[in-house]
Amino acid sequence: MPANNGRELTLAQAVREALAEEMRRDSRVFILGEDIAEAGHPFKVLTGLVEEFGAERVLDTPISEAGFTGVAVGAAMTGLRPVVDIMFGDFVTLIMDQMVNQAAKVHYMSGGKWRVPMVLRTTLGATRRSAAQHSQSLHAWFCHIPGLKVVLPSTPYDAKGLLKTAIRDENPVAFFEDKMMYRLKGPVPEEEYTIPLGAADIKREGTDITIVATSSMVQVALGAAKLLEEAAISAEVIDPRTLWPLDEKTLINSARKTSRVIVMDEGYGRYGVAAEIASVISEGAFFDLEAPVKRLGAMHVPIPFSPPLEDATVPTEQSVFEAARAMCG
Amino acid sequence: MPANNGRELTLAQAVREALAEEMRRDSRVFILGEDIAEAGHPFKVLTGLVEEFGAERVLDTPISEAGFTGVAVGAAMTGLRPVVDIMFGDFVTLIMDQMVNQAAKVHYMSGGKWRVPMVLRTTLGATRRSAAQHSQSLHAWFCHIPGLKVVLPSTPYDAKGLLKTAIRDENPVAFFEDKMMYRLKGPVPEEEYTIPLGAADIKREGTDITIVATSSMVQVALGAAKLLEEAAISAEVIDPRTLWPLDEKTLINSARKTSRVIVMDEGYGRYGVAAEIASVISEGAFFDLEAPVKRLGAMHVPIPFSPPLEDATVPTEQSVFEAARAMCG
Amino acid sequence: MATAVDPSQLDSQTGNERWLRMYRRMFTIRTFEEQVNDLYTRALMPGLAHLYIGEEAVAVGICEALAPDDYITSTHRGHGHCLAKGAAPDRMFAELLGKEAGYCKGKGGSMHIADPATGNLGANAIVGGSAGIATGAAFTAKRLKTGQVSVCFFGEGALGQGSLYEVMNMASLWKLPVIYVCENNLYNEYTHYSEVTAGDILARGTAFGLAGESVDGQDVRAVHAAARKLVARARAGEGPAMLLANTYRYYGHHVGDVSRDYYRSKQEEQQWKAERDPIQILSDWLCGQKIADRARLDEIQAEVKAQIDQAVEFATRSRYPNVDQVEQDVYAGE
Amino acid sequence: MATAVDPSQLDSQTGNERWLRMYRRMFTIRTFEEQVNDLYTRALMPGLAHLYIGEEAVAVGICEALAPDDYITSTHRGHGHCLAKGAAPDRMFAELLGKEAGYCKGKGGSMHIADPATGNLGANAIVGGSAGIATGAAFTAKRLKTGQVSVCFFGEGALGQGSLYEVMNMASLWKLPVIYVCENNLYNEYTHYSEVTAGDILARGTAFGLAGESVDGQDVRAVHAAARKLVARARAGEGPAMLLANTYRYYGHHVGDVSRDYYRSKQEEQQWKAERDPIQILSDWLCGQKIADRARLDEIQAEVKAQIDQAVEFATRSRYPNVDQVEQDVYAGE
């Protein structure tokens, strides 16, 4: 990480800065989505961009997710670099054909001739009291599809560096931002930097147990690690940062070292991201594991509205702490 | 299994018979989809149904997958029992909003008041030289979503019994049929029977290694088991039959017995169904496993058209045989 | 296609009681929503809510043309539709607060009120997400010959969703008793509809063979007259229709949207409130026709306010669901 | 909206060479397709193919109005569009046989021919799946001021896909240089379009603000005239259009669909072939106008046949991709 001279940004600001820098650098980059121009997006992530880059490059669309994602695919094939904004991750249900049957396959089906350099930015994460259709984390679907890359940043620093790389990538990249993290602050240097896709980051070193966590779950894991420290358990926290490509080596090495692993992800627990990561680790570190890899995801229920119910659906520092202590006990 | 008096049906016939019986039993059941009436579906699975039940209950739709799936959700809520026909499993990309944000959540979001008893029938499977947009096996997406049930039959007998149960279920059920298996013949008794969702079936008993296989992969596993027998390795082949609910107990017990496990599924290998099954087994049989659970899925590539390339993307009897022998060696 | 309907033609059939009932309903919606805003502002309500104030005449004029067992589907801005179709304010508030006594046991919240007893198939937080459901309900009604009609309420933003046209096509082919009600309140969130909507709105329905009608959504009598006509038509098996109701929301897109200058002017808001208020328009007419005097209307207002106060009280006092509820209702019949 | 265009108006501009070139192209498509059918019947072709025979005038009339760098998107029934836009038959055949020399190295096959060199963004096996892509290409053209135009070919079955209307709306709002060409060959697979298509086809485009035009798809001169007009309009920045071309496919939905009695009569097929054949109509006109005589046309036919024979030969002889190709081209730039 370059020296940051104490500068701190929120995750929303980091995303905006990445977009602005890439739009300045490359006039082919543009953003399209709903209420993103003057409104700057309901989460205010894009405030100010239309003023700098104009309505031609920060484009308000109709509420036509499938349609404008398709337009982005065609624009990407013919020389532009679209960044598609899907307001809530729940609405990706509407764009799967364009992402999966078109964007992900165009390069392969054309024998490598056409390319689709586009970024899909959307959100994940619950606990905003937004109920079942505005709280999902559906990134596992994208991870399953060859031809797509999938990025889940967990800090402002990572968000900026990874988004810049995603925009420069020659392939369709799905980029998931946790809604609850938009206000999270963290160091972001003034100088330009990028972060390669496919490089996990060890957010905290430890020796007794490895906690692999994605996006929103990284902060929960770090909180749990502190609690564990008080209980004299040293937890290593690793953020894969990109789920495809997946940095299997870093995950497996850590598992070999600590011999115990918890995998956390905010998607639905069943048939989710944690299953793949757990499988990779179980395969790669089989002879070093002292206990089965434990998966902690969202409950296998639609996200309820009622606050006490919703809070029960996602892992917490306390629940991770307890799971980890039980494994190390 | 009831006595079958030697009667054999193809998988296509078994599906048709299940539909016809349920439509006779319950006048609320109807089918809708493209080219399913006079044409009887491009795969001829539905031949003869419109003649018996009329165009009101075997309904040709426009090429509007999202739209007619939505119509089915509303019809299911208000007293009918729709069976939605999506011609190729690849087109489920178009109906994810209706299946996931509507059908799967209506019961929960309404506090248990509205129900959505509907079946989505579609296909999976490659090697038909149909290329990347007509060869996918996308059932993993559905398994990930709470509120849905997911069925993958591997024999005519199972297809009939499971489909009848699916139609009688009070919930949205996704039912995936392997295109290449439509002509597969197998015993199907005359007498009525149903098969519960959530009960795995041991297709072949064995003691040295467990092969968990779904849909099309069951036949491949059984073929591999024969080859293994010649090499003096006794393979147990288990078909979970329904991926949600998942009969974890049967899978774990077999793994405990044999101590070695291969999981096969025709979906893309990464972040797929095999990861969940492997994780369930790794957790449940951890202390009994002699080797890491091995996953064998489709390659992580869009399905290519060219025959030699396409054939390389899916597991074969030979490749399973070799993997199993290596594990047991 | 957009023929004007003379509401006075219907007066004899509808009767004074009906107009007063509509007045009460509209005022109920408004008072309910003001309370929602208040609860939100006082940080007593979890999440967000989208207020229907200003648009009351649309929901009420249409639902008054429906039988109790006719179906509706609603939107993220759904309180008005639910109340107009007969929902009780106390259980609505309870739902908005995530309480067990709510219509959905607290699991749905503001955007997912559903109630089989009043034919409410559910509010829906996916823009355009309920068009299929409403069409499917009409399919059942036709197939089972129940005589029911289904109404799909949606904002003009849902004109951007292609699945709307897919189901309109099927409704038209199969002559289903469904009415697609487009509530054009001029804005998709923070964007004027004209920036994202090409061509002609009603033509989008008629191109698919639907009957099309457009109406002043601030005049409950006009809305009601058009609705009666289209409902009768649908019930008689003459097929689906699209009704375009021109209206306006007074508040923000949601309760938190308070600085609206960047997308619309205070003057525009003031003008609608002053000149086109649906409750004012109806009161003026009721008084002008001597169907009621100011005192009678004040009486109704007082009754409604008392009811709403009680409803808030009920909801505030009632309890949250037990945490073990979280895993229930995922699958039916289990 | 559907104004008739008099093709003779354009004759002076287009010239005789152009009509002869169109004749050659149409005959190339037909001969190509007959060979495809033959290869399939002799079990030499993997998978299936959807023949364009009978519809040649549409692709040729339109692509002749395009510049080499203008864009097209195509469908599952795409050979005609690809050839009309300039694809070479030998590499087409190679692709259909899954050979490495094919346009997509054998990875795409019949339904996915794509070729940047001829502006072919790709055939698409998802009905309606390329409407967004064609619109996006027009977006780029407008944004980069390249002057290119984009044509989206689709069968009338794609009218069932809602995303078509989503992108038409955007094309109209943003005045994009894109032309949506609806090839109405009367059937969606095995279902007559009238059973699944309500209302008025052209009105579905004009409702979204598109210019609309309808044309006899068997008359290449009529198609070409309409295309020239709409392409010029689009290139001049006047916005998108929908062109409805009425046509007919002579063969089955795909090569394996040989018993068609249950969905259409032999008589209907015969009548189209006898009375509305696009190649016959053009030959008659060419001879009638003395632009060519029968001998000249026979000469062209012989040349085309020889070229197609060579192309089949080339494809049959060329080799399959090596198996290690399977994991290449999944990600670009790697």
Ligand SMILES: Cc1ncc(C[n+]2csc(CCOP(=O)(O)OP(=O)(O)O)c2C)c(N)n1
């Ligand atoms: C498919 C989908 N896309 C985007 C959103 C986010 N969103 C919620 S309301 C809204 C605007 C809706 O406008 P309109 O349909 O006119 O309804 P109004 O709010 O004006 O009543 C948007 C974009 C959503 N809920 N669903």
Ligand SMILES: Cc1ncc(C[n+]2csc(CCOP(=O)(O)OP(=O)(O)O)c2C)c(N)n1
């Ligand atoms: C989204 C989708 N649904 C269904 C299909 C299966 N299918 C392939 S071609 C076809 C009919 C297409 O009819 P039309 O658009 O009129 O084209 P034509 O075949 O007549 O040229 C169908 C239903 C598909 N490929 N994609």
Ligand SMILES: [Mg+2]
């Ligand atoms: Mg609106």
Ligand SMILES: [Mg+2]
């Ligand atoms: Mg057709």
